Amino acid sequence: MSKYIVNRDAQGIVWFTINRPEKWNAIDYDVMNGLLQTITEVEENKDDRIFVLTGAGKKAFCSGGDLSVFQNLQTVEEAYQMLSKMGMILYKLATLSKPTIALLNGLAIGGGCELATACDYRLASRQSRFGFVQGKQGITTGWGGATLLLERVSIDKAFHLLMTGEVISAEEGKELGFIQHVLSGDDVMKDCEEYISKEFLHTPKVVKAYKKVVIRKWLATGLKERMLKEMEDCSALWVTDEHLEAVRKIMRKE
Incomplete structure (x- = not known):
């Protein structure tokens, strides 16, 4: 089974779905490569109008990096190699010359929030929740998410999200200006299509x-x-005892 699915429709919408519901749609190197390839194609293909990112199932949009893979990064250099690879994919996503939408259909935490922040718009189902929880793991946002967040919301609101690591609701996210629209129906893809038809005239x-x-x-x-x-x-924080112990605790729970 593919770890990601790419669909193109007649309206020129490109749907990229992280297809790892059993892993809460966590990102590994295969997903990174697929995302990079698809973003590059969307930039070059004149028939592709809008890029939409979402996750498979209803539990999660994206839970960030796959720690079962990335727990093996033991040096600053190894950490930076992974972080910069994904970070530059997010930069490419943020600077894509066509509109980008993060369709939050469930939990978005850690790197999942960074991925959403790289998009122009964030649409969320009513049951979705999100949080920049990296600080609770002894690290900062590692893919450039804090820098991007400061381009999306005011400094005080960005600090609240980053410093507390609180996981909040879609409605709370809308109040902060992070979420542009909370979807009311059960069919989030259909609701997203309706939003696109009204937004991009x-x-x-x-x-x-x-x-x-x-x-x-x-x-x-x-x-x-x-x-x-x-x-x-x-990268410097990645190899600290605080972070390594936090990763061990997470892996034991899994």
């Missing part, structure tokens, strides 16, 4: 031009360099 060329305005701002303010510095900070 202009031609693809006009939409792309507006996205370039944001991308130019990020180029001028060194978004990539700031994200890379964040990954360096996380």
Whole structure:
């Protein structure tokens, strides 16, 4: 069974589904590679208009990195290699010249929140919950998520999410400005399609031009360099006793 599924519809929507429900749709190297390949294709394919990210099932959007794989990273260099690989995929996602949507259909924690933050829009089912829980594991956001979050919400709201590590509801996320829309129905993909039909009224060329305005701002303010510095900070924390012990506790529970 494929760890991810890519579907294209007649409206030019590309649906990327992380297909690891038994792992709470955690990200491993295969998912990373598939995501990178698909983002590259969407950028180059003129028929692809919008990119939507979601997770299989109803339990989770994405639970972050797969610790059963990444627990073996024992040095700063090994940690940075993984963090920068995924971090630069998120940078590529954030700077995609076409609209991107994170369709939160369940739990989004840790790196799952970073993945959602890289998207232009975050739509959430009523039962979905999310939280930047990395601090409770003795590390910071490692894929550039804090840098991206500060581009999405005000500093005080970003600090609240990052410093507390609280897991909050979709409605609370909307109040903070992190979630743009809470979906009311049970069919989140259908609701997402309806949102897209109302939100993107202009031609693809006009939409792309507006996205370039944001991308130019990020180029001028060194978004990539700031994200890379964040990954360096996380790499140093990755090998601390606090983080290694937190990972051991999580793996014992599994």
